[in-house]
Amino acid sequence: MKSRTLRKDKVNIITLGCSKNMVDSEVLSGQLLANDISVVHESAKKDHNIVIVNTCGFIDKAKEESVNTILEQVELKRRGRLDKVYVTGCLSERYRNNLEAEIPEVDAYFGTMELPLILKRFEANYQAELIGERLLSTPSHYAYLKISEGCNRTCSFCAIPLMRGQHTSKTIEQLVAEAEGLVKRGVKEVMLIAQELTYYGLDIYKRRELPRLLHALADVKGLEWIRLHYAYPSKFPLEILDAVRERDNICNYLDMPLQHASNNMLKAMRRQITREEMTELIYNIREKVPGICLRTTLIAGFPGETEDDVEELKGFLEEHRFDRVGIFSYSHEEGTGAYSLVDNIPQEVKESRCQEIMEVQQEISLEKNQEKVGKVFKVIVDKKEAGRYLGRTEFDSVEVDNEVVINTPKPLPIGDFVQVKITKAFDYDLEGDVIA
Known part of the structure; x- marks a missing residue:
């Protein structure tokens, strides 16, 4: 494609949001490079003439950051610093019509699954044979490995299925080939990511096949650490833990977002699990893999949450003493199951509850860290x-x-x-x- 500046195009990709978005940007970069188009990630040199903003649309703060970033790039275009501004990712998938009306200066908007259409803007072809050929935006010794796309869960607070569609697994062979390619480039650690890890394989193998995938990846020579992110607790396949225990290069680490501990909240969130079932699962995990690091993510301020619910959540943290905890304040997202509920908790109260809960975890984290001194x-x-x-x-x-x-x-x-x-x-x- 020819630009009005008569110089060779150089594309800068700005990635917002989660690691899954980062992988999408890396794949897009690999496709552009394969078509002999110069591309960089979040360049500070300002020597590019085209920008692609890969947006996040998960919660209010992420949406605001995405819109502000788009506006910043449009302003650079208005001042003659850029020739083209394109927008892709979750926000564009979900609000394309609104964005086109409100920020028409953007040259084109694309959804989350429209990589070939982006490439057409550059008169480039999508090259399906480029398995794992990505321009890594991470340091060369670690990378994210996305094992599936989309999600079939119906959590009432979550808009991801609206933006990413239904669960679609990659094949084991494809993922092993991708991991082998990453290792050849110097990667020693891969972090497995998906909207929902434990669902892996149900669509293409008709059964949960994460354990088989783990064993296959563990056989990749040179891959020293394999890490598991975003495992759903309901119907958790315990065979995963056998693989963690049996293979030395699978980290004793599990990221399992629980979101809450009050049965009232779990039911309202449609998490398909009770506090009692979560407690049993946590005991089973720690029994099968002694010393495993458990990370979880929580939500504070869901509609109808009471102070008693918050106290129950704090008690749950004190009982189970997670190694790592992250927390978000609830974001009222249109199109989700919870949108019909009244968002009746003020933002300052949501944030106060987040802080209150994290103060409990901070003390637990310090105590767990102190136990490591001398080891x-x-x-x-x-x-x-x-x-x-x-x-x-x-x-x-x-x-x-x-x-x-x-x-x-x-x-x-x-x-x-x-x-x-x-x-x-x-x-x-x-x-x-x-x-x-």
Whole structure:
């Protein structure tokens, strides 16, 4: 495609939202590169003439950030700094008509599954044979591996099925080939992501096949850590835990969003599970994989939530002592099952409840970290900042979990594994010394 500047096009992709969006941007980048189109991720050099904004439409704050980013790029176009602005992703999928009416300066809007149409704008062809050929936006030693798209669950607070459609699994062969390609490029850790991991395989194999996928990925030579994100608790296939226990390169780590602990809230959220069933599941998980790191995500301020519900949730955290917890304030999303309910809790109360709940978890996190002092852990070196090396144990995922400050008199190659003896513990981080 020819631009009015007569220079060769260079595309900058701006990614907002979750790791699943990041993978989509990486795949788009790989397709553009394969068509000999120059592309970068979130470039600060300002030497590009085209921008693609990959938006998030999950909750109010994410939508606001996406709209503001679009407006910033449109302003750059108005000032002659850009030739074209394209918008894709979840917000565009969900609100395309509104966006076209309100921000017509954007050259084109695309949905979440319209990669070939984006490429047509560049007179480029979609190349189906590019399995795993992505321009990684992460450091070269780790990457996200999306094993499926969409979700069949009907949680009343969630708009993801509206934006991503029904669950569609990739084949085991495709995912193994993608993992092998990533390893050849230096990747040592993959984080398995999906809207719902445990549903994997039901659509194409007619049974839950995450355990078989895990064993196949664990056989990939050079893949040292495999990490599980976003497992749904209802009808959780316990065979997953057998794979975690049996394979050394599957991290003792499970990210399982529970969202709440009050039966009233769980029912209203349509989570298809009770507090009692969650308690039994947590005990089973810890019995099958002693020492496993359990991460969960919670929602505060769902319509009808009472102070008693909040207290019950805090008690649940104190009882089960999760290693990692994230929390969101409820966002009233049109088109969801909960949209017919009255969003009757003020935003400041939602945020106050979030803080109150996280204060409970903060104390638990500090106590769990203090138990690690004096122990030695395998740590991957992620980066060097302000003269200090920062890394993670197998119990920590990227960005959302603890970091380890690594003390060493010698240079450490980024992406290497080192043995670190923990000397200090903080609320959410650790510090330690490299040992020979």
